[in-house]
Amino acid sequence: MLDKKITNEKVLRDPIHNFIHIQDQVILDLINTPEFQRLRRVKQLGITSSVFHGAEHSRFGHSVGAYEIARQITEHFDQYYGDVWDSNERLVTLVAALLHDVGHGAFSHTFEHLFGTDHEAITREIIMGDTAVHTILAQVSTDFPNKVASVIAKTYENPQVVQLISSQVDVDRMDYLLRDAYFTGTKYGEFDIDRILRTMRPTPTGIAFDIAGMHAVEDYVVSRYQMYLQVYFHPVSRGMEVLLEHILTRVRELYQASHHNPVPEKDFVGPLLAPLFDEKPLELDDYLKLDDNVFMTYINIWQSHPDPILSDLSQRFLGRRPLKSIAITNETAPLLGELEQLVDNAGFNPDYYTARNDAYDLPYDDYKPNVAKPRTQIDFLLADGTHRELSDLSTLVAAIKGKASLDQRFFFPKEMLNIEPDELFADTFKTFRSFIRNNALTTPNPET
Known part of the structure; x- marks a missing residue:
């Protein structure tokens, strides 16, 4: 196996980890591939900005950042836990951490939801396909690309490596919580990562923590829970996501309808987006040409499109005029059909100006082997050598264990609340406003 070290360590300045230390030639080469450089043009949080x-x-x-956390962990394991950690696993761990998100598409999870893609499957395709990434990995050894892909697929034979990349305390989550908290200006996602890394230990069955790190891990779980409620579930961000989804849905509808026109009008999507709407499997090369900048350019153009719905939605998106929302509760749910009809009566097509949107997360759960996707629980090593699961030790974590965070909302045009009573459809707007004022739950977030 080729594991070439760089003569002079290279570093990247980073606001979260101070320095990203690059010590292996393969890591540097992977960072410089076109597939990895594309990630500069994909925002971590989509339209949360x-x-x-x-x-x-x-x-x-x-x-x-995820790579740097993995580098620190493997260095610690190499130094202190050589009896249960195989140093030969170091490179596959670092590469898997670096490449774990290389398959993410433009606008990340919004893109996946709309076009039915799976960024982990595409990541494996990039690793195993005809790409610069694969060429570099194959130079390490002929079976190295498959090893990295199996870590992403969670089928790699060493559970320690798999859990470092994907578990309830992994390098991915630790980096994105700290990074997202920093760049959003919030404090919810902050936790003592140094303490967590220092108390993390490899075991024959995976990863565990020394009991001395219990409160640091507890704080991490609670921080993640708060970040989902306060940042990732934010109603205004979701109102913008609904606009984006409806824009692309409208484009798909217009594009497919153009097949039946005497003179098809397809130029409005251009050569980069056309493969998305051609109703055939998207080739990897076409997928990798897409990033946030491509979509933003076309949305800018669509502001002037002759279709009034596409034009208006695009203007709302770029002008930051998100759809408003109310919480869907047992009281409001039976009346949503009536609300959609009121929106329709006011002249807004409910297919494009209303939406029912769910935000779901399970902040923590213990291991349940019979569920479809069992989670690797967080275990602690006690002084007597026994293991205890986190929620057995923490009343805070026990309070949220197995309890899903679910926020269901109904989205509608802001105009439904702001039209003056003497305007057209005054009765419709009055009825809508009356319902909202009597039943709507205002957003729990101070940000607008």
Whole structure:
């Protein structure tokens, strides 16, 4: 196996980890591939910057940050736990950490939801396909690309490596919580990563923590829980995401309808977006040409499109005029059909100006082998050599264990609340406003 060290260590300045230390030639070469450099043009938090204006950071920064945490962990394991940690696993761990998000598409999870893609599957395709990434990995050894892909797929034979990359305390989550908290200007995601890394230990069955690190891990779990409620679930960000989804849905509808026109009008999507809407599998090369900048350019153009819905949605998106929302509760749910009809009566197509949107997360759970995707629980090593699961030790974590965070909202045009009573459809607007004022739950967030 080729594991070439760089003569003079290279470093990247980073606001979270201070320095990203690059010590292996393969890591440097992977960072310089076109597939990895594309991540500079994909925002880590999609359109969350429309609420938290500092959230302009990219998947590139997050990926090298996850690598740096993995580097620190493997260095610690090599130094102190050689009896249970195989130093030969170091490089595959570092590479998997670096590449774990290389398959993310433009606007990340919004793109996946709309076009049915899976960034982990695409990551494996990049690792195993005809790419610069694969060429570099194959120079390490012929089976090295498959090893890295199996870590991403969670089928790699060493559970220690898999859990470092994907578990309830992994390098991915630790970096994105700290990074997202920093760039959104919030404090919810902060935790003592140094203490966590110092008390992390490899075991024959995976990863555990020394009991001395219990409160640091507890704080991490609670911080993650708070970040989802206060940042990732933010209603205004989701109102912008709904606009984006409806824009691309409208484009797809217009593009497919153009097949039946005497003179098809397809130029409005251009050569980069056309493969998305051609109703055939998207080739990897076409996928890798897409990033946030491509979509933002076209949305800018669509502001002047002759279709009034596409034009208006695009203007709302770029002008930051998100759809408003109310919480869907047992009281409001039976009336949503009536609300959609009121929106329709006011002249807004409910297919494009209303939405029912769910935000879901399970902040922590213990290991349940019978569920579809069992989670690797967080275990602690006691002085007598026994293991205890986190929620057995922490009343805070026990309070949220197994309890899903679910925020369901109904989105609608802001105009439904702001039209003056003497305007057209006054009765419709009055009825809508009356319902909202009597039943709506205002957003729990101070940000607008």
